[in-house]
Amino acid sequence: MEKNKLETAATEREEMEALEARAEAEDGEAAEPEDLVLRFAKPYKFGGMEYTEVDLSGLEDVTAGVLENVGKIAAKKNPGMNPALQEMSLTFCTCLAQRVAKLPLEFFEKLPAREAIKLKTMVTGFLYGGDGED
Secondary structure: OHHHHHHHHHHHHHHHHHHHHHHHHHHHHHOOOOOOEEEEEEEEEEOOEEEEEEEOHHHHHOOHHHHHHHHHHHHHHOOOOOHHHHHHOHHHHHHHHHHHHOOOHHHHHOOOHHHHHHHHHHHHHHHOOOOOOO
Protein backbone atom coordinates (compact mmCIF):
# COMPACT_ATOMS: atom_id res chain seq x y z
CA MET A 1 0.00 0.00 0.00
CA GLU A 2 2.85 2.37 0.84
CA LYS A 3 4.34 1.62 -2.60
CA ASN A 4 1.07 2.63 -4.30
CA LYS A 5 1.01 5.93 -2.39
CA LEU A 6 4.58 6.67 -3.45
CA GLU A 7 3.82 5.79 -7.07
CA THR A 8 0.69 7.96 -7.03
CA ALA A 9 2.58 10.87 -5.49
CA ALA A 10 5.37 10.50 -8.06
CA THR A 11 2.86 10.40 -10.91
CA GLU A 12 1.03 13.46 -9.57
CA ARG A 13 4.35 15.32 -9.20
CA GLU A 14 5.33 14.45 -12.78
CA GLU A 15 1.94 15.62 -14.06
CA MET A 16 2.27 18.87 -12.09
CA GLU A 17 5.78 19.48 -13.43
CA ALA A 18 4.55 18.87 -16.97
CA LEU A 19 1.71 21.34 -16.48
CA GLU A 20 4.08 23.94 -15.02
CA ALA A 21 6.50 23.47 -17.92
CA ARG A 22 3.66 23.87 -20.42
CA ALA A 23 2.44 27.01 -18.64
CA GLU A 24 5.96 28.48 -18.64
CA ALA A 25 6.31 27.75 -22.35
CA GLU A 26 2.99 29.46 -23.06
CA ASP A 27 3.96 32.44 -20.88
CA GLY A 28 7.27 32.65 -22.70
CA GLU A 29 5.44 32.95 -26.00
CA ALA A 30 3.11 35.63 -24.64
CA ALA A 31 5.91 37.50 -22.91
CA GLU A 32 7.54 38.78 -26.07
CA PRO A 33 9.05 42.21 -25.57
CA GLU A 34 6.59 45.00 -26.20
CA ASP A 35 6.93 46.80 -29.50
CA LEU A 36 7.10 50.40 -28.36
CA VAL A 37 7.48 51.89 -31.80
CA LEU A 38 4.76 54.27 -32.95
CA ARG A 39 4.35 53.65 -36.67
CA PHE A 40 2.65 56.36 -38.70
CA ALA A 41 0.02 55.51 -41.31
CA LYS A 42 1.57 58.12 -43.61
CA PRO A 43 5.02 59.71 -43.43
CA TYR A 44 5.02 62.67 -41.04
CA LYS A 45 7.06 65.75 -41.93
CA PHE A 46 8.55 67.83 -39.16
CA GLY A 47 11.57 70.13 -39.10
CA GLY A 48 12.54 69.35 -42.68
CA MET A 49 12.65 65.60 -42.01
CA GLU A 50 10.21 62.82 -42.81
CA TYR A 51 9.31 60.31 -40.12
CA THR A 52 7.60 56.97 -40.56
CA GLU A 53 7.91 55.93 -36.91
CA VAL A 54 9.04 57.04 -33.47
CA ASP A 55 10.82 54.77 -31.02
CA LEU A 56 9.23 54.99 -27.58
CA SER A 57 11.19 52.11 -26.07
CA GLY A 58 12.58 54.61 -23.56
CA LEU A 59 9.28 54.12 -21.70
CA GLU A 60 10.89 51.00 -20.25
CA ASP A 61 13.36 53.22 -18.36
CA VAL A 62 10.91 55.80 -17.01
CA THR A 63 10.98 56.23 -13.25
CA ALA A 64 8.42 57.54 -10.78
CA GLY A 65 10.41 60.78 -10.64
CA VAL A 66 10.07 61.25 -14.39
CA LEU A 67 6.32 60.63 -14.14
CA GLU A 68 6.09 63.25 -11.37
CA ASN A 69 8.02 65.81 -13.42
CA VAL A 70 5.93 65.18 -16.51
CA GLY A 71 2.80 65.41 -14.37
CA LYS A 72 3.85 68.83 -13.09
CA ILE A 73 4.45 70.05 -16.64
CA ALA A 74 1.11 68.67 -17.84
CA ALA A 75 -0.69 70.28 -14.88
CA LYS A 76 0.82 73.68 -15.73
CA LYS A 77 -0.21 73.32 -19.38
CA ASN A 78 -3.71 72.22 -18.44
CA PRO A 79 -4.56 73.54 -14.95
CA GLY A 80 -8.16 72.25 -14.98
CA MET A 81 -7.08 68.65 -15.47
CA ASN A 82 -8.08 66.10 -12.83
CA PRO A 83 -4.75 65.06 -11.26
CA ALA A 84 -6.06 61.55 -10.63
CA LEU A 85 -6.38 60.99 -14.38
CA GLN A 86 -3.53 63.07 -15.73
CA GLU A 87 -1.59 60.13 -17.17
CA MET A 88 -4.57 59.47 -19.43
CA SER A 89 -4.49 62.96 -20.93
CA LEU A 90 -3.03 63.69 -24.33
CA THR A 91 -0.96 66.48 -22.76
CA PHE A 92 0.69 64.06 -20.34
CA CYS A 93 1.30 61.48 -23.07
CA THR A 94 2.88 63.99 -25.47
CA CYS A 95 5.13 65.36 -22.70
CA LEU A 96 6.23 61.85 -21.70
CA ALA A 97 6.80 60.84 -25.33
CA GLN A 98 8.91 63.96 -25.83
CA ARG A 99 11.11 62.89 -22.91
CA VAL A 100 11.63 59.31 -24.01
CA ALA A 101 11.97 59.93 -27.76
CA LYS A 102 14.20 62.99 -27.28
CA LEU A 103 12.28 64.97 -29.88
CA PRO A 104 10.85 68.47 -29.47
CA LEU A 105 7.45 68.72 -27.80
CA GLU A 106 6.15 70.47 -30.91
CA PHE A 107 6.83 67.26 -32.86
CA PHE A 108 4.15 65.49 -30.84
CA GLU A 109 1.81 68.46 -30.55
CA LYS A 110 1.62 68.75 -34.34
CA LEU A 111 0.90 65.08 -35.01
CA PRO A 112 -2.23 64.36 -37.03
CA ALA A 113 -5.19 63.53 -34.76
CA ARG A 114 -5.20 59.78 -35.50
CA GLU A 115 -1.47 59.51 -34.79
CA ALA A 116 -1.88 61.51 -31.57
CA ILE A 117 -4.55 59.09 -30.36
CA LYS A 118 -2.33 56.12 -31.30
CA LEU A 119 0.43 57.75 -29.23
CA LYS A 120 -1.90 58.25 -26.28
CA THR A 121 -3.12 54.65 -26.54
CA MET A 122 0.42 53.32 -26.66
CA VAL A 123 1.65 55.36 -23.68
CA THR A 124 -1.37 54.73 -21.45
CA GLY A 125 -1.45 51.07 -22.47
CA PHE A 126 2.18 50.74 -21.48
CA LEU A 127 1.68 52.51 -18.15
CA TYR A 128 -1.36 50.43 -17.25
CA GLY A 129 0.23 47.15 -18.30
CA GLY A 130 -1.40 46.71 -21.70
CA ASP A 131 0.55 46.31 -24.92
CA GLY A 132 -0.55 49.67 -26.37
CA GLU A 133 -1.72 48.11 -29.60
CA ASP A 134 -5.26 48.02 -30.98
